[in-house]
Amino acid sequence: MKLTVKLIISVAVAVVATALTTWYLGEGQTAPILFIAFCAATLATALLVSIPLVVAGSKLILRLIERFPVVIVLGGALLGWIAGELIATDPAAAELMKGLPPWTHRAFSVLGAVLVVAVAKALVKRREARAVPG
Numbered sequence: 001m002k003l004t005v006k007l008i009i010s011v012a013v014a015v016v017a018t019a020l021t022t023w024y025l026g027e028g029q030t031a032p033i034l035f036i037a038f039c040a041a042t043l044a045t046a047l048l049v050s051i052p053l054v055v056a057g058s059k060l061i062l063r064l065i066e067r068f069p070v071v072i073v074l075g076g077a078l079l080g081w082i083a084g085e086l087i088a089t090d091p092a093a094a095e096l097m098k099g100l101p102p103w104t105h106r107a108f109s110v111l112g113a114v115l116v117v118a119v120a121k122a123l124v125k126r127r128e129a130r131a132v133p134g
Helices: 003-025 030-067 070-089 091-097 104-130
Strands: none
Touching (some): 003 030, 030 070, 070 091
């Protein structure tokens, strides 16, 4: 569905919502009615635009992964990096981190990334060893 059609549909929803609410509440209640209609049109437009965007984005990422499988490893390393950083900056660990040098924060990040990639590689090797035809 083209964007123009989606916008027309959302405007139509707003007009119908305004007409029905005006009919139900009476002629003097137009300010809240317009607000409700605007919210309905905004919601309809957001749904009509965002769902195809998510589908197209996921197809793009899938093609990227199929063409460059290293993206999976980089994504895992990024998640490990973030996990290490979260461990280093966790308020529960603040007392333990006080006496350590300032570079420890980065060391936790690097260690998290390396650990995730190493575990993933070990799991892949284990799966390949089990899949040996025999």
